[in-house]
Amino acid sequence: xxxxxxxxxxxxxxxxxxxxxxxxxxxxxxxxxxxxxxxxxxxxxxxxxxxxxxxxxxxxxxxxxxxxxxxxxxxxxxxxxxxxxxxxxxxxxxxxxxxxxxxxxxxxxxxxxxxxxxxxxxxxxxxxxxxxxxxxxxxxxxxxxxxxxxxxxxxxxxxxxxxxxxxxxxxxxxxxxxxxxxxxxxxxxxxxxxxxxxxxxxxxxxxxxxxxxxxxxxxxxxxxxxxxxxxxxxxxxxxxxxxxxxx
Amino acid sequence: xxxxxxxxxxxxxxxxxxxxxxxxxxxxxxxxxxxxxxxxxxxxxxxxxxxxxxxxxxxxxxxxxxxxxxxxxxxxxxxxxxxxxxxxxxxxxxxxxxxxxxxxxxxxxxxxxxxxxxxxxxxxxxxxxxxxxxxxxxxxxxxxxxxxxxxxxxxxxxxxxxxxxxxxxxxxxxxxxxxxxxxxxxxxxxxxxxxxxxxxxxxxxxxxxxxxxxxxxxxxxxxxxxxxxxxxxxxxxxxxxxxxxxx
DNA sequence: TAGCAATAGTTGTATATACAACTATTGCAT
DNA sequence: ATGCAATAGTTGTATATACAACTATTGCTA
Numbered sequence: 001x002x003x004x005x006x007x008x009x010x011x012x013x014x015x016x017x018x019x020x021x022x023x024x025x026x027x028x029x030x031x032x033x034x035x036x037x038x039x040x041x042x043x044x045x046x047x048x049x050x051x052x053x054x055x056x057x058x059x060x061x062x063x064x065x066x067x068x069x070x071x072x073x074x075x076x077x078x079x080x081x082x083x084x085x086x087x088x089x090x091x092x093x094x095x096x097x098x099x100x101x102x103x104x105x106x107x108x109x110x111x112x113x114x115x116x117x118x119x120x121x122x123x124x125x126x127x128x129x130x131x132x133x134x135x136x137x138x139x140x141x142x143x144x145x146x147x148x149x150x151x152x153x154x155x156x157x158x159x160x161x162x163x164x165x166x167x168x169x170x171x172x173x174x175x176x177x178x179x180x181x182x183x184x185x186x187x188x189x190x191x192x193x194x195x196x197x198x199x200x201x202x203x204x205x206x207x208x209x210x211x212x213x214x215x216x217x218x219x220x221x222x223x224x225x226x227x228x229x230x231x232x233x234x235x236x237x238x239x240x241x242x243x244x245x246x247x
Numbered sequence: 248x249x250x251x252x253x254x255x256x257x258x259x260x261x262x263x264x265x266x267x268x269x270x271x272x273x274x275x276x277x278x279x280x281x282x283x284x285x286x287x288x289x290x291x292x293x294x295x296x297x298x299x300x301x302x303x304x305x306x307x308x309x310x311x312x313x314x315x316x317x318x319x320x321x322x323x324x325x326x327x328x329x330x331x332x333x334x335x336x337x338x339x340x341x342x343x344x345x346x347x348x349x350x351x352x353x354x355x356x357x358x359x360x361x362x363x364x365x366x367x368x369x370x371x372x373x374x375x376x377x378x379x380x381x382x383x384x385x386x387x388x389x390x391x392x393x394x395x396x397x398x399x400x401x402x403x404x405x406x407x408x409x410x411x412x413x414x415x416x417x418x419x420x421x422x423x424x425x426x427x428x429x430x431x432x433x434x435x436x437x438x439x440x441x442x443x444x445x446x447x448x449x450x451x452x453x454x455x456x457x458x459x460x461x462x463x464x465x466x467x468x469x470x471x472x473x474x475x476x477x478x479x480x481x482x483x484x485x486x487x488x489x490x491x492x493x494x
Numbered sequence: 495t496a497g498c499a500a501t502a503g504t505t506g507t508a509t510a511t512a513c514a515a516c517t518a519t520t521g522c523a524t
Numbered sequence: 525a526t527g528c529a530a531t532a533g534t535t536g537t538a539t540a541t542a543c544a545a546c547t548a549t550t551g552c553t554a
């Protein structure tokens with residue numbers, strides 16, 4: 001059985017598999033064979049539309065279902081990427097989260113939180129693995145001062161591993177409270193802490209923040225009133241913290 | 248937070264929530280308030296299209312997402328129904344299944360199996376609860392002879408709580424093997440056993456199989472080469488096993 | 495009453511199209 | 525180099541339409 005979960009029986013239903021299942025198969029085969037590694041940018045909706053001679057909505061459906069299954073990760077404006085295998089098989093994490101939610105009495109949210117947790121773990125992992133990869137997958141965005149409320153970019157608020165009671169009034173939460181709440185829910189605590197502390201981020205990403213690189217690709221940023229942690233590519237696969245940190 | 252998992256933050260994203268989220272909210276509110284009980288037939292895609300002045304695909308998306316979340320159950324040709332609350336909060340079952348899958352080393356299938364397990368538990372539960380409800384939700388279909396391979400209607404093969412190794416060649420499995428494999432994965436074992444044994448089904452559903460009812464609604468069946476367990480409505484909310492069992 | 499045909503209703507799949515929102519790159523002016 | 529504008533690319537949302545597959549009901553015929 002493939003990672004997509006498509007059984008042979010499912011395909012012989014009417015001797016005529018749905019078109020989007022063919023696309024899903026194609027993608028899964030490429031991933032399983034190793035052709036498309038982690039963080040690989042899979043063909044866009046338009047490209048799949050041409051390759052398989054289908055409408056965009058059909059190609060989109062294939063990508064979307066694989067995303068829901070934790071096999072792909074999508075980013076508006078950027079593209080669709082192969083998820084880390086870690087998240088594809090992170091059953092252990094799921095169980096830990098389940099326990100936590102279970103104790104808090106929010107059983108009916110458990111499944112959604114499982115899915116969301118995988119998504120956010122995904123993005124963080126991709127971010128932190130940049131040093132091993134040429135893809136520039138952006139970006140973790142945090143507005144942060146000790147003992148002052150946190151501001152997260154909205155999509156992270158939506159996806160984050162945050163218990164319900166924190167979500168309801170996130171602006172009253174301090175970094176310390178955030179971490180202590182998230183800590184029992186995730187294995188990525190260390191990485192999150194590293195992001196919160198600039199110096200550690202630099203260390204983690206092998207970034208030289210003091211001396212400028214010889215050549216840095218210019219980037220523009222859509223300012224949103226939050227701090228953007230810009231990671232810029234430079235010749236020789238070196239990275240440096242961007243100077244475009246905007247408020 | 249509602250059962251849909253929609254947070255207030257999610258809705259204030261751009262001060263303009265997506266249309267399908269409004270429909271999801273509407274449905275969830277009706278369910279939470281008790282207006283729409285278990286097995287209630289929710290408005291069809293076309294009805295929602297008119298009520299909310301949206302396209303069918305938008306209404307469809309709302310129904311589909313709630314189905315994926317285990318809140319609704321859909322049946323082609325019949326309609327969309329409110330799932331049992333049991334499956335909405337059956338975290339315990341999910342964990343048990345997780346353990347099972349985990350031990351068998353099929354981690355990456357875990358999430359899909361969780362979702363599927365909820366779906367099939369759903370349908371079985373709805374079937375067995377018919378006696379308490381006016382809705383005739385059809386139908387469990389089994390082809391069964393002792394010590395001979397089982398045949399299940401295809402959609403149940405796809406959705407069933409069956410371990411992978413059984414799915415791969417289902418036709419070689421005997422009823423006994425099937426039960427012993429499924430037993431540790433579900434709380435519905437007793438119900439499944441009841442379905443497998445005609446007499447117990449009759450007992451469970453308060454069906455009088457020997458004496459014909461005074462008046463029975465006629466039904467036609469699309470024959471598929473499998474045994475159809477037909478449940479026919481009769482005056483006074485009595486049920487009787489149909490005479491249309493077709494092979 | 496039983497069997498069959500026809501019809502309507504509901505979900506599933508698929509296409510074509512349009513615009514919004516966001517991202518990434520390029521080019522130009524300073 | 526820096527900053528800005530313009531452009532193209534990608535995903536997100538939404539509409540309109542058509543047909544397929546299956547279900548449910550009704551009506552006719554024998």
